[in-house]
Amino acid sequence: MCIILENAMWGVMMKSIWERETTIPKRRPLEQDISVDVAVIGAGMAGILTAYFLQEAGLSVAVLEAKRVGSGQTRHTTAKITAQHGLIYGKLLEKFGKESAQQYAQANTRAIDEFWRIIKENNIDCQMEKISAYLYSTMDNEPLKQEMEAARIAGIEAEMADETGLPFAIKGALQFPRQAQFQPLDFLSAISSKLTVYEQTMANGIEDSRILTDGGTVSAKDIVIATHYPFLNTPGYYFMRMHQERSYVLALENTPELDGMYYSIDPGGFSMRNAQDLLLLGGGNHRTGENPTGGRYDTLRSAAEQLFPGSREVTRWSAQDCVTLDAIPYIGQYSESTPHLYVATGFHKWGMTSSMVSAMILSGMITKRETEFAPVFDPHRFVFSASAKTLMEEGAHAVKGLSRQVFSIPDGEIKSLPPGHGGIVETDGGKAGVYKDEDGEVHIVSAKCPHLGCELSWNPDEKSWDCPCHGSRFDYHGRLIDNPAMEGIGNA
Numbered sequence: 001m002c003i004i005l006e007n008a009m010w011g012v013m014m015k016s017i018w019e020r021e022t023t024i025p026k027r028r029p030l031e032q033d034i035s036v037d038v039a040v041i042g043a044g045m046a047g048i049l050t051a052y053f054l055q056e057a058g059l060s061v062a063v064l065e066a067k068r069v070g071s072g073q074t075r076h077t078t079a080k081i082t083a084q085h086g087l088i089y090g091k092l093l094e095k096f097g098k099e100s101a102q103q104y105a106q107a108n109t110r111a112i113d114e115f116w117r118i119i120k121e122n123n124i125d126c127q128m129e130k131i132s133a134y135l136y137s138t139m140d141n142e143p144l145k146q147e148m149e150a151a152r153i154a155g156i157e158a159e160m161a162d163e164t165g166l167p168f169a170i171k172g173a174l175q176f177p178r179q180a181q182f183q184p185l186d187f188l189s190a191i192s193s194k195l196t197v198y199e200q201t202m203a204n205g206i207e208d209s210r211i212l213t214d215g216g217t218v219s220a221k222d223i224v225i226a227t228h229y230p231f232l233n234t235p236g237y238y239f240m241r242m243h244q245e246r247s248y249v250l251a252l253e254n255t256p257e258l259d260g261m262y263y264s265i266d267p268g269g270f271s272m273r274n275a276q277d278l279l280l281l282g283g284g285n286h287r288t289g290e291n292p293t294g295g296r297y298d299t300l301r302s303a304a305e306q307l308f309p310g311s312r313e314v315t316r317w318s319a320q321d322c323v324t325l326d327a328i329p330y331i332g333q334y335s336e337s338t339p340h341l342y343v344a345t346g347f348h349k350w351g352m353t354s355s356m357v358s359a360m361i362l363s364g365m366i367t368k369r370e371t372e373f374a375p376v377f378d379p380h381r382f383v384f385s386a387s388a389k390t391l392m393e394e395g396a397h398a399v400k401g402l403s404r405q406v407f408s409i410p411d412g413e414i415k416s417l418p419p420g421h422g423g424i425v426e427t428d429g430g431k432a433g434v435y436k437d438e439d440g441e442v443h444i445v446s447a448k449c450p451h452l453g454c455e456l457s458w459n460p461d462e463k464s465w466d467c468p469c470h471g472s473r474f475d476y477h478g479r480l481i482d483n484p485a486m487e488g489i490g491n492a
Contacts, residue, residue, distance in 0.1 A: 014315045014316050014317055015315060015317065016075055016076055016249070016251075016315070016317040017251050017275055017278060017280075017314070017315060018075055018077075018079070018183060018184055018185040018186075019075050019185065020315065021183065021185070021186075022183070022185035022186050022189060024068065024069045024070055024185060024188065024189040024192065025189070025193070026068070026199060027065075027069065027197045027198060027199040028198065028199070029198055029199060029200040029201045029215050030064065030198040030201040030213055030215035030216045030218070031215050031216060032215070032216045033216045033217045033218075033219070034062060034216065034217075034218055034219070035218075035219040035220070036059075036060045036061060036062045036196075036218065036219075036220050037054075037059040037060045037061065037220065037221055037222065038051075038054050038059050038060070038061045038062075038220055038221065038222045038223070038224065038366060039061070039062050039063075039064065039211055039218045039220035039222075039223050039224070040054075040061060040062070040063045040064070040223075040224045040226060041063075041064050041203045041211065041223070041224065041225050041226060041227055041231075042063075042064075042065065042072070042225065042226035042227040042228065043063050043064075043065035043068075043069040043070065043071075043192065043197055043199070044070060044072045044073060044074040044188075044226065044228065044355070045070075045074045045077075045184065045188060045351065045352060045355035045356075046226040046344045046347075046351075046354070046355035046358045046359065047063055047065075047224065047226035047227075047344075048063065048069070048070075048188055048191060048192050048195065048197075049191070049355055049356055049358070049359035050224055050226060050344070050358060050359040050362050050363055051063050051195050052118070052191050052194070052195065052359070053359050053360070053363035054363050054366060054367070055194070055195060057363060057367045059366070059367070061195065061196065062196050062197075062198065062218060062220070063192075063195055063196065063197040063198065064198050064201045064202075064203055064211065064213065064218065065197060065198065065199045065200075065201060066200070066201065066202040066203070066227075067199065067200065068199050068200075069188065069189075069192050069197060069199065070184070070185050070188045070189075070192075072227075072228055072482075073228050073319060073320060073321075073351060074184055074185070074188060074351070074355075075184075075185060076249075076317055076318065076319035076320070077184055077319065077351055077352060078249060078271065078273060078280050078282055078319075079181055079182055079183065079184045079273075079275075079352060080133065080179070080180075080181055080261050080273060080350075080352060080353075081111070081112055081115055081179065081180040081181060081182060081352045081353055081356075082108070082112070082133040082176065082179040082180070082261065082350070082353060083105060083108035083109050083111075083112065083156055083176065083179065083353065084133040084134075084135065084151075084156075084158075084176040084179060084263070085108070085348070085349070085350045085353075086135070086263060086265065086349075087135070087143060087147050087265055088104070088327070089101055089104075089105065089147060089150035089151045089153070089154045089156065090143075090146055090147050090150040091327070092104055092150075092154065092328075093150050093153060093154070095326065096326075096376070098153060098154075100375075100376045101150070101153065101154040102153075102154050102155050103372070103373040103374075103375060103376040104154065104328070104373070104376050105151070105154040105155045105156045106155065106372070106373045107357045107360070107361075107373040107376070107377070108350075108353045108354075108357060109155075109156070110356075110357075110360065110373070111353045111354075111356035111357050111360070112178075112179065112180055112353065112356075114356050114359075114360065115128070115180065115182070115187075115356060116128070116180070118191065119182075119187070122190060122191065124186070124187055124190040124191070125186065126182045126183045126184075126186035126187040126190065127181075127182055127183040127186065127275075127276070128180060128181075128182040128183075128187075129180065129181060129182070130178055130179070130180055131179060131180060131181055131259075131260055131261060132175050132176060132177050132178070132179060132259070132260045132261070133175075133176045133179040133260065133261045133262075133263070134161060134164055134173045134174065134175050134176070134260050134261065134262045134263070135147065135173065135174040135176075135263055135264075135265055136164065136166065136170050136172070136173040136174075136262055136263070136264055136265070137170060137171050137172055137173075137264065137265050137266050137269075138168075138169065138170050138171055138264070138266055138269075139171060139266050140171055140172075141171045141172030143265060144160065144172045144173065144174040144265070145160065145172075145174075147174055148160060148174050151174075151176070156176065157176065157177060157178075158174055158175065158176050159174070159175055160172060160173070160174060160175070161173040161174065161175040164260065164262070165256075165258055165259045165260065166258070166262065167256055167307065167308065168307055173262075175260075179261065181261060181273055181275075182352075183275075184352065198215070201213050201214075201215055202214065202486070203227075203231070204486070206223060206232065206341070209221060209223070209340065211223060221340060222340045222341075222342065222366045223340065223341050223342070224342045224343075224344070224362055224366075225334065225341070225342065225343045225344075225345075226343075226344045226345075226358070227345075227483055228320075228322060228345065228482070228483060229242070229244065229322055229345060229470070229471060229482070229483045229484040230334075230343055230345055230484065231483055231484050231486055232334070233452070233484075235334065235335035235336075235337050235338060236334050236335045236338075236343065236379070238330070238343070238345065239451075239452065239469075239470045239484065241324060241325050241330075242322050242323060242324050242325070242330075242345070242346055242470075243287060243288070243322075243323055243470070243471065244287070244288040244320050244321065244322055244323065244470065244471025244482075245285055245286065245287055245288060245320070245321050245323055245471075246284075246285070246286055246287075246288050246291070246318055246319065246320050246321075246459075246466075247282055247283065247284060247285045247318065247319050247321065247349070248282065248283065248284040248296045248297055248300055248316070248317075248318045248319075248461070249280055249281065249282045249300075249316065249317050249318065249319070250280070250281045250282075250297070250300045250301065250304060250313050250315075250316050251275070251278045251279070251280055251313070251314045251315045251316070252278060252279045252280075252281055252304055252308060252311040252312065252313060252314065253277065253278055253279075253311065253312050253314050254308075254310050254311050254312050255278075255279040255308045255311045256279075256308070257274055258272060258273065258274050258279065260273075261273040264283075268283070269283065270282060270283040270300075270303055270307075271283065278314060279308065279311070281300055281303065281304055281307075281308075282300075283296075283299065283300055283303065284296030284297070284299050284300055287468070288320060288466050288467065288468065288471040288473065289456070289457040289459075289466040289467050289468025289469070289471070290457065290468055291457075291459050291460070291461060291466070292457065292458070292460075293460070294459070294460030294461045295461070296318075296461045297316055297461055300316075301313065318461075318462060320471060320473070320482055321347065321348050321349050321351070322345050322346045322347060322348070322471070323346065323348050324345075324346035324348075326381075327348055328346070328376060328377060329344070329345065329346040329347050329348075329354050329357070329358070329377055330343060330344075330345050330346045330377065330379035331343070331344050331345075331354075331357065331358045331361045331362065331374070331377035331378075331379070332361065332362070332365065332374065332377060332378050332379050332380070333365070333379065333380070334379070335379075335380075336380060342362050342365065342366070343379060344358035344359075344362060357373075357377070361373075361374045361377060419436050419437065419438045419439070419440055420436070420437070420438055421435070421436055421460075422434060422435035422436070422458040422460070422463070422476065423458055424447050424455070424456075424458070425444070425447075431447040431448070431455065432444050432445065432446060432447050433445045433446065433447045433456055433458065433465050433476075433489070435458070435463065435476040437476070443476045443477060443478075445465065445474070445476070445477070445478035445489045445490065446478070446489040446490055447465075447489075448489070449467040449469070449470075449472050449485055449489070450472075450485050450486070450487050450488075450489060451467065451469075451470055451472050451484050451485040451486075452469065452470065454467050454468065454469035454470070455468075456468075456474070456489070459473075463475070463476050464476065464481060465478075465489065467485070470484055471484070472484055472485035474488060474489050478490050
């Protein structure tokens, strides 16, 4: 037996500040066969908003959730509601043209307005506030100037800012006024209370117009998959057209109040926003399954010490984002062969606005109402110049994950494995994942992802087994954390 030794740092993922503040009431699981106009799979922000719009339109809707409402990526967001998505508009103009850039801008601007409408109509207290979003750089001002011109062509108001209030020197900042931020779980709790939601109800498969679950069958004319990462490999083949990335957040107290939301365009830069009396500092991005040495939270701590001396960490958490080939979400018909099956995925770091965009587009498609900005998000688009190189890179990553080489240390090292460490073990029967906890107990699981068979990688920052191919994640007991896998990895 031999083992790959990887350092496992400290701690497990902690609760976000949204989870610490809000508990959404539980719903019962599905226990019988039902029939509705539309079934939505996934009770995160995208799924709940889509169901909300469809119910507003007079349709009967059921939402199926494998765990709890808001228990997926929604609880890990930094909750920015903004049409400012990094250096997106320059890329859209270059690769897709003016019309697509304008559609993207229109969709995300409309999304902000829709959040305000729903909040006002339902008198929802979710700390929603109007605020500017800034792109900033400590290295180069020129990309910001170029993005300003591109944003204006796309129809977005943007201007170079003379003052930002950041407590450190920058080369420049680009301001997008009248954006927003909020408490996402308070909002989700309010609107989900008006819907029929079945928790602890995993969709095991779809046959024609029926969703199969352990508690019963759901028959629906239309079905929406809003599970963050689509759980059906075919048709659609989304596993070939996306990858997943992780990012990390510290919630800090004893920091100055920032008048805005901030996102760095620099390599290794940080995002920042206030949430009441705390500051959220985000960064440490990496492709899921590619964090062998860890230290992402330590990087954020060092930045906090440098940028905000005297600050103190209150909590920490991480998020996972689906990234499409061209960085634009896939929203629309699941495949050309499934006219009544729909998908919303690939939101990158902009899940709140993209969730609302998804709800507007999908509810429009199902109710036969035209949505003028839908074409840019069509899952069946393929612009070769924009996507071909990325498609080849995704394929290479998948092959790498299926055939990774194991570098090992001599036989018999499991016993001497220090507490808090994990890695891949080679045995006569194959490979296994091994983690020794702080009490010295050894946890052994399968090293193969049940989704498509890729070899898992140890993530020392979160003490999890992550798939480098498609982003499935498991805790050190083998329990499923993130899809597209639909089951845990169990014992080796």
